[in-house]
Amino acid sequence: MRNASRDGQFRDRMTQTYIEDIARHVGETIVIKGWLYNIRSSGKLIFPQIRDGSGILQCVVFKKAVPEEVWDACQTLTQESSVIVTGAVRADDRAPGGFEMDVTNLEVVSIAEPYPITPKEHGPEFLLDHRHLWIRSKLQHAILRVRHEVIRAVRDYFDSNGFILADTPIFTPAACEGTTSLFEVNYFDDEKAYLTQSGQLYNEATAAALGRAYAFGPTFRAEKSKTRRHLTEFWMVEPEVAYATLDDIMDLAEDFLCFVAARVLANRRPELETLGRDLSKLEAIQKPFPRISYDEAARMLVDGGQAFEYGGDFGAPDETFISSKFDRPVMVHRYPAAVKAFYMKPDPMDPTKALGVDVLAPEGYGEVIGGGERASDLQFLRDQIARHELPEEAFDWYLDLRKYGSVPHAGFGMGIERCVAWMCGIEHIREAIPFPRTIYRTKP
RNA sequence: UCCUGAGUAGCUCAAUGGCAGAGCAUUCGGCUGUUAACCGAAGGGUUGUAGGUUCGAGUCCUACCUCAGGAGCCA
Structure with a gap:
């Protein structure tokens, strides 16, 4: 089996050069x-x-330097036509990216029909309808590459930490946290x-088997949510x-982010x-993250004049208000047990509170991580299941x-798309996944 | 589900209740360094749907449809 990554062996056998490697080929004649x-x-x-796919390269075709059929072929090119170009690489400050190719040959693979996404502005509906083409655009291309990096970092972090x-x-077979937001599948005979x-x-079962375990995969929520922070199908690690205790898992979340x-x-x-990302916002993501209790956060909201009722969960505007007081992610812990999942461990110091933690990202990106310590007492869990x-x-x-x-x-869960949107500084989470699924959109 | 807003050319948008417009895209022509290139020309319309008001509706009214933003809920 061929290995695409090891020592670049696969790449070297290809008769093409990728644009991201262009700097190593100055003075050479290459094929793109x-x-x-x-x-x-x-x-x-x-x-x-x-x-x-790896980058964009400006080419130069000079009429007198190419055969007539190459010149004629260039006249027929339309946006997104597929081509194979041959030429010499040269550094040139006039070219975007700093390098350009003097074309000696151009082979047309396919002439594209008039391309719907022009180099001008478009609205979200049109772009989402053409998501399969939109991902070719410069910004979307950059976001997908950041997403890849986030996922690679997630895997590397856990893989290298045992x-x-x-x-x-x-x-x-059943809900983790209630049945209201579940997608039912009609296939299995015996049970829903x-x-x-x-x-x-x-994960609690695999942790008991393996000590430290993680899962990474798609997650589905049938919530009627319709905001820039929600997807119907998203990836979670x-x-x-x-x-581990609550404090241990807060240390882990902090180090991980x-x-x-x-x-x-x-x-x-x-x-x-x-993407025009303000890099200082990302450079500020440094230990230690502030850690405040629910009670402290609630006091901040009340003192700040926010419409908030003590005892309830925080709404999106509440989270934004709290996180706006800090220049890095803030960890809010010990929420009222009543608003949290049944499996949360109660705080021994105050059983009305649960040993859970939410990590709120700055800049209004909201809750990127939710987690906490799980209840370990059998009878308590039986009572909780009955109570719920x-x-x-x-x-x-x-x-x-x-x-x-x-x-x-x-343990905790982190939504990959929320993290990617935060890293990229983009407005809407739907651009942080190749093909977003939202409440009213399943195509393309 | 609720609240708010928007639907006009392929796309993004104009048009006081009075002739349906522009830029980009497309097609044709021009230009030996373009940077969302530029210059000239052409083609391109059931104004979301159905009613209503009016001498006259893209514009005002009613209902519906679609989309977007937000709330609740969540990662």
Whole structure:
């Protein structure tokens, strides 16, 4: 089996050069395979800009330097036509990116029909209808590359800190946290199945098997949410650690987010600059993150004149108000148990509070991480399941975890798209995933 | 589900209740360094749908449809 990444062996056998490697080929004649991004002409001179997925390269076609059929072919090129160009690479300050190619040959692979996405402005509806083409655009291309970096950093972080990847099922027999927002699947004969809304309960099982485990996969929420922070289908990474407490998991979340931000800054700076991201906002993601209790946060809201009722969960404007008081993510812990999930461990110092934590990102990006310490007492969980009117038979396996060597344990979940949107500084989460699924949109 | 806003050329948008317009895209022509290139010309319309008011409706009224933003809920 060929390995595309190891030592670049796969790449070296290809008869093409990728634009991201162009600086290493100055003075050489190379082949670029891609698509026409834009074209400008000036009589006897044509400037086709070629994109190949790794970057954009400006080419120069001079009428007297190419065969007549190449010149004629250039006249027929339309936006997004696919082409293979051959020529010598040269550094030139006049070219975007600093390098350009003097074309000696151009082969047309396919002439594109009139391309719907022009180099001018478009509205969100039109762009989302053409998402399959929109991702070719410069900004979307940059966002997807940042997303890749975030995911790679997530995996590298856990893989290099003793965690074992143990993915949890997508089809699940029951709700983790209530049934209101579940997608029902009509396939299994015996019982109803639902698309997962969290790997949480299964992670507790894998953590008991592996010590430190994490799951990373798609998650589905049938919430009627219609905001820039919500997707119907999103990706979530969920670490779970046996013998960890709330404080341990807050340390982990803090270290983890700093690692991800540092990696994006280190490896995707050109993309961040393309996106116009204020890099100082990302450089500020440094330990220690402020840690405040729910009670302290509630006092901030009341003192700040916000319309907030003590005892309830924070709304989006509340989160934005709290996070606006800090220049880095803030961790809010010990929420009222009544507003949190049934499996949260009560605070021994104040049983009306749960040992949960939300990490609120700055700049209004909201809750990127939610987690906490899980209840380890069997009878408490039985009571909670009854109190929440959940079917106990659906949780028998989960309760087994408390019968056979129950230990303190904690974990959290991070929404990948919220993190990517935050890193990129983009307005809407739907641009942080290749093909967003929202309440009223399942195409393309 | 609720609140708010928007639907006019392929796209982005103009048009006091009085002739349906512009830029970009497309097609044709011009230009030897373009940077969302520029210059000239041409084609392109059931103004979201259905009613209503009016001498006359893109514009005012009613209902519906679609989309966007927000709330609740959440990552």
